[in-house]
Amino acid sequence: MTINIKKKYINVGLIGYGTVGKGVLKILEKNKKIVLRKIGKPINIKSICDLRPIDKPELYVKNFRNIIRDPEIDLVVELIGGYEPARTIIIESLKAGKNVVTANKAVLARYWDQIFTVAQDCQRSIYYEASVGGVIPVIQGLSEGLASDEIFEIKGILNGTTNFILSEMTRHSISYDSALKSAQAAGFAEADPSFDVNGIDSANKLAILSSLAWGSWIKVKNISIKGIEDLDVEDILITKNFRYDIKLIGCAQKTKHGIDLSVQPCLVNHNHAFATVENEYNAVMITGKDSGDVLFYGKGAGQQPAASAVVSDIINLSKFIVTNTAGIVPDVIYDKKKKIKIIAPGKSRASYYLRFTVVDKPGVLAKISGILGRFKISVTSLLQQDTSNRDCVKIIIITHETYRENIEKALKQIDATRSIVKSKTVKFKIEI
Numbered sequence: 001m002t003i004n005i006k007k008k009y010i011n012v013g014l015i016g017y018g019t020v021g022k023g024v025l026k027i028l029e030k031n032k033k034i035v036l037r038k039i040g041k042p043i044n045i046k047s048i049c050d051l052r053p054i055d056k057p058e059l060y061v062k063n064f065r066n067i068i069r070d071p072e073i074d075l076v077v078e079l080i081g082g083y084e085p086a087r088t089i090i091i092e093s094l095k096a097g098k099n100v101v102t103a104n105k106a107v108l109a110r111y112w113d114q115i116f117t118v119a120q121d122c123q124r125s126i127y128y129e130a131s132v133g134g135v136i137p138v139i140q141g142l143s144e145g146l147a148s149d150e151i152f153e154i155k156g157i158l159n160g161t162t163n164f165i166l167s168e169m170t171r172h173s174i175s176y177d178s179a180l181k182s183a184q185a186a187g188f189a190e191a192d193p194s195f196d197v198n199g200i201d202s203a204n205k206l207a208i209l210s211s212l213a214w215g216s217w218i219k220v221k222n223i224s225i226k227g228i229e230d231l232d233v234e235d236i237l238i239t240k241n242f243r244y245d246i247k248l249i250g251c252a253q254k255t256k257h258g259i260d261l262s263v264q265p266c267l268v269n270h271n272h273a274f275a276t277v278e279n280e281y282n283a284v285m286i287t288g289k290d291s292g293d294v295l296f297y298g299k300g301a302g303q304q305p306a307a308s309a310v311v312s313d314i315i316n317l318s319k320f321i322v323t324n325t326a327g328i329v330p331d332v333i334y335d336k337k338k339k340i341k342i343i344a345p346g347k348s349r350a351s352y353y354l355r356f357t358v359v360d361k362p363g364v365l366a367k368i369s370g371i372l373g374r375f376k377i378s379v380t381s382l383l384q385q386d387t388s389n390r391d392c393v394k395i396i397i398i399t400h401e402t403y404r405e406n407i408e409k410a411l412k413q414i415d416a417t418r419s420i421v422k423s424k425t426v427k428f429k430i431e432i
Contacts, residue, residue, distance in 0.1 A: 025056075079103055082107070090115055094124045094126065136299075160282060162199075163278070163279065165182075170245060202225075247266060354399065358392065359422065360393045
């Protein structure tokens with residue numbers, strides 16, 4: 001190991017000077033002594049690129065390629081988000097001999113194959129802790145702390161925006177729309193929150209964790225995704241009677257038939273740790289053969305948590321830059337020839353919560369039970385509630401574990417029976 005004595009600074013080029021980028025600069029300036037103690041060399045932000053001029057005109061660079069081509073830049077930090085030009089920035093930086101830090105889960109999930117193949121070929125490192133879970137060190141925990149273990153399951157609350165919305169709905173018994181406005185007012189939801197509330201953000205993060213855990217490229221298209229936009233506060237109130245909370249859960253489970261992947265609103269038992277995860281906080285539970293359950297918990301949204309994770313990556317990667325060892329050993333062991341079998345969504349097994357709105361007359365419950373029985377779905381709990389409409393009742397059923405395809409076929413048949421069903425049946429997976 002040769003330490004580069006001549007190097008006075010670790011020169012960093014920052015591309016993207018939005019909320020997180022400004023937070024990164026703030027932390028580096030505030031914690032100079034901590035950084036120096038950790039690395040032995042100071043971090044120097046040499047250049048900053050953004051679409052518009054910034055409040056640091058002496059550092060401003062209009063064209064990101066000027067940063068990539070600068071021979072004095074040791075490390076490129078990509079914080080612009082999206083797919084392009086983020087992918088181009090990362091690829092060209094690696095090819096130019098730069099190491100990279102990114103918080104961009106979307107580009108990693110979509111271009112995992114290309115990015116890590118280039119990183120290996122160029123013997124350069126790419127760190128991406130901030131792409132999953134905000135400040136939670138789950139990437140490091142999975143790749144290093146659990147490096148020796150066979151991973152059976154990854155399960156988590158992976159999106160701070162949706163968790164804030166669900167916490168507001170649960171705490172105040174308010175509608176989705178009202179809770180979304182609260183999240184936007186608090187700065188945890190964008191003006192257009194679709195990327196978060198439709199489950200895509202969580203799916204990107206689950207794809208990254210799964211790809212890392214099982215050494216193959218797990219694609220977002222392999223994940224069954226459902227968001228929270230259609231969630232009715234009524235179901236939040238009802239599920240409390242069964243001692244459950246509703247959370248948006250990303251789950252990747254290794255079964256004997258393949259990997260089962262999903263992101264969807266799920267019922268979580270009040271006794272489980274996930275039920276206590278509120279507001280913008282995230283939690284990830286990783287289950288290993290030898291380690292058992294390992295829980296990671298922390299803030300998953302906000303400027304400072306994300307910026308803190310980015311700065312940690314800058315510090316950890318800089319240690320290897322100082323010793324000229326960055327990228328010599330690949331950070332992600334990726335074999336594009338390795339194929340992982342993904343099971344079809346219908347073949348996954350779980351218990352379910354079902355809410356039926358039906359006409360109030362004899363024989364309706366027997367008819368529903370008969371159709372469920374035909375598809376080998378057994379009932380563990382049942383509750384009947386009156387509605388404001390005297391002609392209708394609500395029937396709540398908790399099932400035993402069954403195949404998803406059986407539930408979907410049964411509900412399709414029940415919902416088609418318009419003589420008894422007044423609205424489409426509501427269904428939630430019971431995760432824990």
